[in-house]
Amino acid sequence: MRLRRKRAKLRAYRKHFSLTPVANRTERIRPGDILLFSTLRDEHIRLPYFLRYYRDMGVSHFLIVDNDSTDGGAEYLAQQDDVSLWSTKSSYKRSRFGVDWLNWLQQKYGHDHWTLVVDADEFFVYPFCDTRPIRALTDWLDTSQVKSFGAMLLDMYPKGRIDAVPYQTGQNPLEIAAWFDPGNYVIEKNKFYGNVWIQGGPRARVFFPDAPKKAPALNKTPLVKWDRRYAYESSTHMLLPRGLNLTYDEWGGEKASGILLHAKFLDTFTAKAAEELTRRQHYSASVEYKAYARTVQENPELWCKWSEKYINWRQLEILGLMSKGNWA
């Protein structure tokens, strides 16, 4: 395990040479600030709302790796006062889907900060997020001596065809992709890394009804009180050292947890799936995107009669997708 962690660290070191700073404003980071790390590519249309959502939540600084965007997103980010931007043209896949880059940045700038690692289409929801800023959560985790906070990825989708309603920049994507699968998730424990492995949701239901094993993993640990020795092992699904993966209770109780609302399935998705298919930069030879492209051409509707419309975190809590734990 130690060796694996060291290897991840070494990879991060090797891959950091491919990062070019575009706008480094990290000197503005104050002790105790909550930092957001992200890798993205061609997400300009989503960025204004993304930044606003997390600024409102109480994130102080954004550290972003731009992987060769061509849509002007990089220029947009470079102008933001609370964004530090790096760019790279290297392979997303060869950096283990951005993990190496972010591990490096987190090691360098994230030490002793609460760090949130999310993609541009992921919106973090935690208990009481409508009345308490994220600082309340991290303070509480600090006093509880908890170092990592789990948040399952919840795929959101629109009613009707995925490409029926075009997304406008600045708009809340959850207005369009407002629906989710409330109760068809399967969980297994990864004995090696100690994390739970969650699959299911609309992607398993529609894209992988015959090959559930290939369905994407939904467990994530995006919020971590970072230490320079830590490393994400594979995306944000697994962390090293392993103790950080124990975001769940094994003795019948519930630990507090959140949700990452995954607003991936918008009209932008169809084009993106086609592009990713030719780039082949995603997990396991982009098997996911192959399945999407196939299904999306035929019947791009994920909505079904039992889909649930998103209201707020309390709804997710009642449905048993997330938990307040003992935070009250």
Added chain:
Amino acid sequence: MGVGIIMLVHTAFGRAEQVARHWAAAGCPLVIHVDKAVPRKTYDAFVNALSDMPDVRFARRHRCEWGTWGLVAATQDAAKIMLNDFAEVRHVYLASGSCLPLRPVQELIDYLAKRPHTDFIESATTADVPWTMGGLDQERFTLRFPFSWRNQRYLFDKYVALQRVLRFKRKIPNGIVPHMGSQWWCLTRQTLSAILQDPERDTYDRYFSKVWIPDESYFQTLVRQYSRQIESRSLTLSKFDYQGKPHIFYDDHLQLLRRSDCFVARKIWPFADRLYQAFLTDQAGAMNRTEPNPGKIDRIFAKAVERRTRGRPGLYMQSRFPVEGRENGLTCAQYSVFEGFSDLFENFEPWLAKMTGMRVHGHLFAPERAVFSDGQTVMNGALSDSAALRDYNPRAFLASLIWNTRGERQCFQFGPRDKQKIEWEIAKDPNAQISVISGAWAVPLFKSNSNFSDIRREAALLQQVESKHLEVLRSQWTKARVRIWTMAEFIEAPMEPLQTIIDEIGQQNLRGLAEVPRMTDLSGFGQFLQNLKNQGMHPYLMGDFPVEHRLNEPQQNQRKPYLVR
């Protein structure tokens, strides 16, 4: 002025200053103790900020790590200053920097003035308190604790274990009886000075400095020696979670706090602007309280602790994934499994749905797909009927189905033709009600139009599967309520078992079954079984069917619908 405040501060100095000014504005003198771990610069700034207040003193700084003597020493020093410098103080209130007065300070002053000889301190003997952490109740007074529980947990645990092995025991001085309770108290000058000026104080201090968590026992114990009148409760509202950490109050607790009738609450999140705004500056609003309802706070925090320690039974999710045996309910609600009934009765499923109002599914674990009720392809929770998805984790499938349909009892058919992987999960689940008519799988074969050799092969296979399944149901690990009839037994008097099952489901239908399901025509079934026997197969699970199965007239009897009772 009757009330003096001792304030222990270690963080959030801005808020501490705000609260100190609030106390002082009502005329309460303050002695403030700041943790020695706080940097000099921060400390000086804090002292400076309060320098314009005449009745504020600062005590000598001690290191106040949780659970150590420093907290008591700090309190002692501060109390001494309070008693010496402010002669008019009658009650001393111990508070922290993150405490927030909920009611106007004047109300507290009046309240205490009416009870001039009462000490408000929670103080109970160790045997009577449920909240001790780590199993150390009596032992915290008889062992030594030189290591920090927070930072040197390994040494702490080992040293405790070592002392237990050596049967080491400290003597409790002067036969005092250890008491424990919340560290936030309000004592009278008489009691407090008696404790501080006790000629034996050195003995007690030496003893308590090695006790674990002395701040919850030092004053609580000694007060029993001197107090004239103890009211064993704390005036500070403070809720603890299952690890003994205080719960924190946020802006969204405003209404709750308004309805508590406590004087002071702890602890408040330093950035809870609305709370500080409401209780410190907005006197009119604080006065204008609604009907007090302190029970509500209790319930909310008790529920939070319960959720953290016991969780919601039958729920498997990202932060609740219990190991085997700790699920506290494999599923969240009762459900029924019927085996063989839909083979024997032609309209069993619609009949059952009509009689009981349950959600009646077909064979959920059929090899082709999960047969949901009414032919649906997706069920509650967007649960898919895909066999591959279901078989990928049948246990999760079943738990999800039961969880998703909370409030509506589920029931499904099962049999030897289905995927059997789920059988142990059902058998071990106390929520399952399993009713079996063994051997009924032969009826569809009997009705089928296949070649007899195929039928024979199939029958042998199904019998083997079902007999294994019955072994599971009869095993010692089975916790489900299981009823098994052979088919012969069952058709003797089919209504009695049906009535029993349905009564157990507990629906409102008390008048007996108004309608009976239609049994399939079994004439010739005995001969069919005999044919199987003649082919060398031995069908035994259905019980004894005579070859000439009361061929003609009893048939009439059976076909006639009748009522039990």
